[in-house]
Amino acid sequence: MSFIQYLVSGLSLGAIYALIALGYTMVYGIAKMLNFAHGDIIMVGGFTAFTAISSAWCPVWLSVIISIVVCTVLGVVIEKIAYKPLRNAPPLAVLITAIGVSYFLQNAALLIFGSDSKNFPSVVKNAPPFMLVYENSGVKFFTSPVDTADKLLLTISMETFVSIVVSLVIMAALTFFINKTKAGKAMLAVSEDKGAAQLMGINVNATISLTFAIGSSLAAVAGVLMCSSYPLLNPYTGSMPGIKAFVAAVFGGIGSIPGAMIGGILLGVIEQISKAYISSQLSDAIVFMVLIIVLIFKPTGILGKKINEKV
Amino acid sequence: MSEKETMMLEVKNLCIQFGGLKAVDNLNMSVKKGQLYGLIGPNGAGKTTVFNMLTGVYKPTSGTITLDGENITGKAPAEINKHGIARTFQNIRLFKNMSVLDNVKVGLHNAQKYTFIEGVLRLPRYFKEEKAMDEKATELLKVFELDGEKEQLASNLPYGKQRKLEIARALATNPKLLLLDEPAAGMNPNETAELMKTIRFVRDEFDMTILLIEHDMKLVAGICEELTVLNFGQELAKGVTSEVLNDKRVITAYLGE
Amino acid sequence: MKKTTLNNLITCGMVLAFFAIFGGLSAAGILGNKLSGLLVPIGIYIILSVSLNLTVGILGELSLGHAGFMCVGAYMGGIFSTIMQNVITVSWIRMIVAIIVGGLGAALFGLIIGIPVLRLRGDYLAIVTLGFGEIIKSIANNIYIVSDKNGLHFSFANAVNPDIIDEATRQDIMKGPLGINAPQDTNLLLVVIVLMITLVVLMNFIDSKSGRACMSIRDNFIAAQSVGINVTKYRLSAFVLSAAFAGVAGVLYSHSITSLVSKKFDYNLSILILVFVVLGGLGSLRGSVIATVILYALPEIFREFSDYRMLIYAIVLIFMMIFNNSHASEILKEKVSALPIFKKRSANAAGGDSK
Numbered sequence A: 001m002s003f004i005q006y007l008v009s010g011l012s013l014g015a016i017y018a019l020i021a022l023g024y025t026m027v028y029g030i031a032k033m034l035n036f037a038h039g040d041i042i043m044v045g046g047f048t049a050f051t052a053i054s055s056a057w058c059p060v061w062l063s064v065i066i067s068i069v070v071c072t073v074l075g076v077v078i079e080k081i082a083y084k085p086l087r088n089a090p091p092l093a094v095l096i097t098a099i100g101v102s103y104f105l106q107n108a109a110l111l112i113f114g115s116d117s118k119n120f121p122s123v124v125k126n127a128p129p130f131m132l133v134y135e136n137s138g139v140k141f142f143t144s145p146v147d148t149a150d151k152l153l154l155t156i157s158m159e160t161f162v163s164i165v166v167s168l169v170i171m172a173a174l175t176f177f178i179n180k181t182k183a184g185k186a187m188l189a190v191s192e193d194k195g196a197a198q199l200m201g202i203n204v205n206a207t208i209s210l211t212f213a214i215g216s217s218l219a220a221v222a223g224v225l226m227c228s229s230y231p232l233l234n235p236y237t238g239s240m241p242g243i244k245a246f247v248a249a250v251f252g253g254i255g256s257i258p259g260a261m262i263g264g265i266l267l268g269v270i271e272q273i274s275k276a277y278i279s280s281q282l283s284d285a286i287v288f289m290v291l292i293i294v295l296i297f298k299p300t301g302i303l304g305k306k307i308n309e310k311v
Numbered sequence B: 001m002s003e004k005e006t007m008m009l010e011v012k013n014l015c016i017q018f019g020g021l022k023a024v025d026n027l028n029m030s031v032k033k034g035q036l037y038g039l040i041g042p043n044g045a046g047k048t049t050v051f052n053m054l055t056g057v058y059k060p061t062s063g064t065i066t067l068d069g070e071n072i073t074g075k076a077p078a079e080i081n082k083h084g085i086a087r088t089f090q091n092i093r094l095f096k097n098m099s100v101l102d103n104v105k106v107g108l109h110n111a112q113k114y115t116f117i118e119g120v121l122r123l124p125r126y127f128k129e130e131k132a133m134d135e136k137a138t139e140l141l142k143v144f145e146l147d148g149e150k151e152q153l154a155s156n157l158p159y160g161k162q163r164k165l166e167i168a169r170a171l172a173t174n175p176k177l178l179l180l181d182e183p184a185a186g187m188n189p190n191e192t193a194e195l196m197k198t199i200r201f202v203r204d205e206f207d208m209t210i211l212l213i214e215h216d217m218k219l220v221a222g223i224c225e226e227l228t229v230l231n232f233g234q235e236l237a238k239g240v241t242s243e244v245l246n247d248k249r250v251i252t253a254y255l256g257e
Numbered sequence C: 001m002k003k004t005t006l007n008n009l010i011t012c013g014m015v016l017a018f019f020a021i022f023g024g025l026s027a028a029g030i031l032g033n034k035l036s037g038l039l040v041p042i043g044i045y046i047i048l049s050v051s052l053n054l055t056v057g058i059l060g061e062l063s064l065g066h067a068g069f070m071c072v073g074a075y076m077g078g079i080f081s082t083i084m085q086n087v088i089t090v091s092w093i094r095m096i097v098a099i100i101v102g103g104l105g106a107a108l109f110g111l112i113i114g115i116p117v118l119r120l121r122g123d124y125l126a127i128v129t130l131g132f133g134e135i136i137k138s139i140a141n142n143i144y145i146v147s148d149k150n151g152l153h154f155s156f157a158n159a160v161n162p163d164i165i166d167e168a169t170r171q172d173i174m175k176g177p178l179g180i181n182a183p184q185d186t187n188l189l190l191v192v193i194v195l196m197i198t199l200v201v202l203m204n205f206i207d208s209k210s211g212r213a214c215m216s217i218r219d220n221f222i223a224a225q226s227v228g229i230n231v232t233k234y235r236l237s238a239f240v241l242s243a244a245f246a247g248v249a250g251v252l253y254s255h256s257i258t259s260l261v262s263k264k265f266d267y268n269l270s271i272l273i274l275v276f277v278v279l280g281g282l283g284s285l286r287g288s289v290i291a292t293v294i295l296y297a298l299p300e301i302f303r304e305f306s307d308y309r310m311l312i313y314a315i316v317l318i319f320m321m322i323f324n325n326s327h328a329s330e331i332l333k334e335k336v337s338a339l340p341i342f343k344k345r346s347a348n349a350a351g352g353d354s355k
Helices: A005-032 A038-054 A060-086 A091-113 A158-180 A182-192 A194-197 A204-229 A241-252 A257-277 A283-297 B047-054 B077-083 B102-106 B117-121 B124-143 B160-172 B189-206 B217-223 B240-247 B248-255 C003-027 C033-058 C067-083 C092-118 C122-140 C190-204 C209-219 C223-228 C231-254 C267-280 C285-324 C327-338
Strands: A130-133 A136-141 A152-156 B006-016 B021-032 B038-040 B062-066 B085-087 B179-182 B209-213 B224-229 B234-240 C142-148 C150-154 C171-175
Touching: A005 A038, A005 A152, A005 A158, A005 A182, A005 A204, A005 A241, A005 A257, A038 A060, A038 A091, A038 A204, A038 A241, A060 A091, A060 A204, A060 C122, A060 C285, A091 B102, A091 B117, A091 C267, A091 C285, A130 A241, A130 C327, A152 A158, A152 C285, A158 A182, A158 A204, A182 A194, A182 A204, A194 A204, A194 C327, A204 B124, A241 A283, A241 C122, A257 A283, A283 C092, A283 C122, B006 B047, B006 B209, B006 C209, B021 B038, B021 B047, B021 B209, B021 B224, B038 B047, B038 B189, B038 B217, B047 B085, B047 B179, B047 B209, B047 C285, B077 B085, B077 C223, B085 B160, B102 B124, B102 B160, B102 C209, B117 B124, B117 C190, B117 C209, B124 B160, B160 B179, B160 B189, B189 B209, B217 B240, B224 B240, B224 B248, B234 B248, B240 B248, C003 C033, C003 C190, C033 C067, C033 C190, C033 C209, C033 C231, C033 C267, C033 C285, C033 C327, C067 C171, C067 C231, C067 C267, C092 C122, C092 C231, C122 C267, C190 C209, C190 C231, C190 C285, C209 C231, C223 C231, C267 C285, C285 C327
Parallel strands: B038 B209, B038 B224, B085 B179, B179 B209
Antiparallel strands: A130 A136, A130 A152, B006 B021, B006 B062, B224 B234, C142 C150, C142 C171
16 A cells, blocks of 8 residues: 555544544633543444434434534533533542543443444445546546556545545634634633633633533544444443544644644544554554654644743 | 942843843842842833842843852752742742641751651651751741741731741742842731831841832832832832932832823 | 651551451451452552652642553563562562562653653643553563573564574563563562552651652742752652652562553553542542542442442542532531541641642
């Protein structure tokens, strides 16, 4: 397989990481908390879509919507029950609560679905892959299998294609929402200074709920996309991607929205490239190593703001 | 030469720039040994920035700082403290979750010579020095009438006492020069009067040189011997307190045209 | 006597009494195999939680890589014992040397990791320590060591080439993902002795100028520098000490199970220990001890309800955190501390909760 092939699969994985990292970073920006349970929302999204698709009556598009709705509601409910009472508590207390929520979601899923992995049906299973083939006359484009293996440049599966396109569209929409709409600006204001935002008449509670809602719906989309590309689904499916997305968010500068996008995509690419060229077993270690090197030279991540304590 | 020897602090052509902003521009200041010197000026004039450069929190863009004949420009905060500058902070910075006594004992840290191993194995020197430090710290607390509260958490002290504890902690490091950043902030007139007494007492009892930032003109006029007035990062006036306070430019700077 | 010293003695006494009572019951056969089997891991987990409390509670830095240091100790000690099995035949001597090897090895890793990492603070430090823990785990998962009459053969990522090994004298020491099989040298008495040493060293460290320096850094970084505290030195020394004891716990652990695999040391283990520390109270070693005993033992005891126990555990965790930080608990705490027996709460033990 060619380098470009790995690059494309890295982009697709990275786009999914970016979606999860966006949720992480938005929640961090606004609630100043590390939402360790965020990864498990992905898993809930995956199981919800799985259950819906498995039932005969539900078309795929509806399953995805159901999954988004369930996760959005779940995210808001979790915030109201578990995090809101701790808004003025020390950060560690909130972190432990988030860990508790994570345990809760994992074990609830374990009780309902059991521990063995489910085979997730792709949401785009009937679509053929794209193939780019190099011929004398230039690069040609096929959507059905072609018998030109030696000249094959690149195969892009429908899953990969959808992951990249959907993620890009969502990121563009999110950027527009945050910078151009009233609710989005309110989110920026609350993350800058909760007290001042409240004095300016912004409903802080509603804004925080909205942030959790958006973050969780992104996680649901990420869950469906991820399970389509990597179809094994079990109660712990979300936990490692959650941690990786956390890494991506820190990598890009936690709290920064463009940072999360860049961090997520870079992380996916680094992971796939090191899997291909170094060692698949060590790819996670390499991802963390890159993070550590970046942070040592740029202690607040790629796009992170430098915060100086006023003396 | 003879004049130089009696100087505790000499600041020459001190500048610092944050981005395009010159926060302190070409400051010259000399504080004699044993002097009570005031650094005043309107809000945002750069007074605390000067303190931060003197104590190594910020590195000056240019200029030199000389303490008792030693060039300390650009050294790290802990190093500068070991050279003999101790300070308090405008927004009180105590070790909130430690007892009042322990706050002072942290100040005595570098006076304690027992090693990590001696501490962990509880060798005789640990007990000897800890006992001596307890006594010394209690003595210091007595000066500020805090010895009754020494087992309390620092955060449980009322505001005025927190300010005093900060001074006691700074003195524990056995400095040559003490920097006080708005010591009377948030105090009522009675407390301020008492604070003035304490500051004079510290100067006399500990043979201390004191440089202070203050907005309370009564305190400044009451205890400072000389003043430097800063405005927009530049020196506006300098000299004996009574003259400086009557200077037209100073009054304009404070009250406006 | 100083209040802190008295408090520390009480904590040590509690630990000794706990292990004496349950160790005795176990020896007399009253406790049953299942509960007896919990005593050694409880002791090991207490070492882990009190040592993590040094970093999180006393130094005030969130570390999510404690399991990584435990992993270093477990493997180094385990490899040492496996190789030395026929050289040092007296098991307790071999074990003591292994503990020292594992502890020093973890301390060395703590130093190497601490120097770059401690430039960071807060959440950045947390993710980087988590990353290091995962890196250590992955690397341990890929090391192969075989010994034969020609000496030791190392390999990374792939099994050692069988052609270069003398099959007759072959002994597999480390088998990549299959880990190591260290000799079973850990016993309850040894664990309790090591645990007591750990407690005493940590208590003495905290109640000395080093501990005060660490707490001052936790409470106010800038003020600590302003009174001449060498911030880097003390942050590093607390971090290294904490890593060393995690390594010691690792050695005890690898010698208490038949087969050690690196999967065990993932970030979930670090988080589990962190939960013990936070629920026990930041900066309070006694709290860590109590929380570890209760939180480790309960899910094990209630294994019959296996499907529901972790779910209940999660709910309890969430509600404990919410209750702990609620107004109701403030009132309750005031009422309890007003009782005469609780009148003497030490300032040192109050920890950095409000940071």
